[in-house]
Amino acid sequence: MISSKLSVVLGLLALPGAWATSYSMVQEYAGTTFFDGWDFYGNYDNLTNGDAIFVDANQAQSLKLAYVNDAGNAIIKVDNASTVAYNDKRNTIRINTKDRYEVGSVWITDMLHVPFGCSVWPAWWSQAPHWPVGGEIDTFEGVNQVTMNQMTLHTEPGCTQVNPVQSSTLVNSTDCSFQANSNQGCVVTTPSPQSYGEAFAQAGGGMFVTEYASSGISIWFFSRSSIPSSLQSNASSVDTSALGTPVANWPTGGCNIGNFFQAQSLIFDITLCGDFAGNAATFAQTCSGTCYPDYVVGNGSTYDNAYFEVQYVRVYGANGQNTTISAAPLSISRPSTKAVAGVAAAAAVLGLAAW
Ligand SMILES: *[C@@H]1O[C@H](CO)[C@@H](O)[C@H](O)[C@H]1NC(C)=O
Numbered sequence: 136m137i138s139s140k141l142s143v144v145l146g147l148l149a150l151p152g153a154w155a156t157s158y159s160m161v162q163e164y165a166g167t168t169f170f171d172g173w174d175f176y177g178n179y180d181n182l183t184n185g186d187a188i189f190v191d192a193n194q195a196q197s198l199k200l201a202y203v204n205d206a207g208n209a210i211i212k213v214d215n216a217s218t219v220a221y222n223d224k225r226n227t228i229r230i231n232t233k234d235r236y237e238v239g240s241v242w243i244t245d246m247l248h249v250p251f252g253c254s255v256w257p258a259w260w261s262q263a264p265h266w267p268v269g270g271e272i273d274t275f276e277g278v279n280q281v282t283m284n285q286m287t288l289h290t291e292p293g294c295t296q297v298n299p300v301q302s303s304t305l306v307n308s309t310d311c312s313f314q315a316n317s318n319q320g321c322v323v324t325t326p327s328p329q330s331y332g333e334a335f336a337q338a339g340g341g342m343f344v345t346e347y348a349s350s351g352i353s354i355w356f357f358s359r360s361s362i363p364s365s366l367q368s369n370a371s372s373v374d375t376s377a378l379g380t381p382v383a384n385w386p387t388g389g390c391n392i393g394n395f396f397q398a399q400s401l402i403f404d405i406t407l408c409g410d411f412a413g414n415a416a417t418f419a420q421t422c423s424g425t426c427y428p429d430y431v432v433g434n435g436s437t438y439d440n441a442y443f444e445v446q447y448v449r450v451y452g453a454n455g456q457n458t459t460i461s462a463a464p465l466s467i468s469r470p471s472t473k474a475v476a477g478v479a480a481a482a483a484v485l486g487l488a489a490w
């Protein structure tokens with residue numbers, strides 16, 4: 136027999152309001168210490184077949200590919216100063232947080248500029264160490280000259296987007312399994328040109344909020360002029376129930392968050408061409424020519440806009456819980472083959488650039 140106390144608890148759990156929506160700041164990556172909490176990949180892109188070398192921390196500093204600018208913002212960029220010879224790759228950055236964040240976490244980034252341009256494939260995302268186990272959450276991602284951000288989950292089989300409460304009607308796919316649709320993931324597009332590319336910067340940038348909760352995963356995007364007042368100050372706490380309807384939402388009903396997701400490491404990366412941006416059909420949608428020889432090779436002037444300018448990343452934990460797993464001697468090294476449409480076609484293109 137269920138005790139009356141337990142049935143009260145079960146009743147509460149059925150109400151959305153019973154889920155934690157209030158979070159307190161546990162970590163801020165900002166200012167001159169921004170890069171202290173991150174590991175640099177330090178290897179060529181052996182994850183998504185990009186024509187890119189993710190440099191180590193020393194090279195990132197000496198080549199000025201990751202630094203804090205005079206305004207106090209973190210710059211994460213592709214090398215636009217070097218001439219790359221045919222068959223070589225171009226230097227760029229991939230960093231992941233040393234700490235990982237458990238279910239019951241929110242992460243917010245405030246950015247002034249995001250990378251864009253033909254052959255450029257940037258992402259602000261997260262994953263557990265043993266992909267696809269533990270899942271992947273892509274908050275910000277795009278390729279080439281697309282005009283809108285895409286948001287995606289990648290998981291083991293069995294996670295789908297069902298009955299989302301979200302403002303976007305641009306749902307590209309609902310099966311999050313890495314085995315479905317060539318690992319496209321369950322993709323929702325942000326229905327705003329200000330969420331990507333030149334229009335993002337022209338609008339003064341904006342804010343992406345990611346909530347990783349046991350009730351589901353949700354993402355909000357706010358262009359500069361529509362950032363809610365509760366997030367405009369140095370908010371030491373956030374209440375996600377006050378942010379309005381998220382632009383994308385994957386409720387636990389179709390995807391058991393506890394089963395498919397584990398503590399996430401947060402990642403910024405910019406690769407070039409590769410499985411997604413370099414896919415011939417995808418590339419032809421917004422760019423002319425061929426990804427590697429016509430863009431990566433040469434003097435790099437095509438990469439003047441291939442940078443993130445980040446005011447801060449803040450991480451919050453559900454009130455009363457410690458959701459931080461402090462830096463362990465563990466590096467994220469498993470492949471994360473992100474959205475892939477036509478791997479064979481991409482491989483043909485990429486063959487040109489094989490080492
Ligand atoms: C998703 O759908 C939107 C709207 O139809 C489209 O603009 C976008 O290219 C699609 N994204 C992908 C990755 O197919």
Ligand SMILES: *[C@@H]1O[C@H](CO)[C@@H](O)[C@H](O)[C@H]1NC(C)=O
Nearest residue numbers: 163165166207368369370447
């Ligand atoms: C907010 O935080 C930033 C970075 O920590 C700091 O430079 C700024 O002075 C703070 N602003 C206020 C109003 O506290």
Ligand SMILES: *[C@@H]1O[C@H](CO)[C@@H](O)[C@H](O)[C@H]1NC(C)=O
Nearest residue numbers: 218429432433434435436437
């Ligand atoms: C870089 O290469 C492009 C394309 O080949 C060319 O148009 C441009 O003038 C070059 N820039 C410099 C500074 O050499």
Ligand SMILES: *[C@@H]1O[C@H](CO)[C@@H](O)[C@H](O)[C@H]1NC(C)=O
Nearest residue numbers: 215216436438439440441442
């Ligand atoms: C690289 O791009 C930046 C803008 O992102 C620009 O200020 C700089 O002059 C460019 N460097 C070269 C060598 O063209």
Ligand SMILES: *[C@@H]1O[C@H](CO)[C@@H](O)[C@H](O)[C@H]1NC(C)=O
Nearest residue numbers: 161456457458459460461462
């Ligand atoms: C949270 O737990 C981690 C262990 O994973 C510990 O290192 C850290 O100090 C704890 N943080 C707080 C604020 O208690």
Ligand SMILES: *[C@@H]1O[C@H](CO)[C@@H](O)[C@H](O)[C@H]1NC(C)=O
Nearest residue numbers: 177178179181182468469470
């Ligand atoms: C990528 O390179 C790193 C560093 O050499 C290595 O630890 C990792 O196993 C490689 N990953 C794959 C998928 O090859």
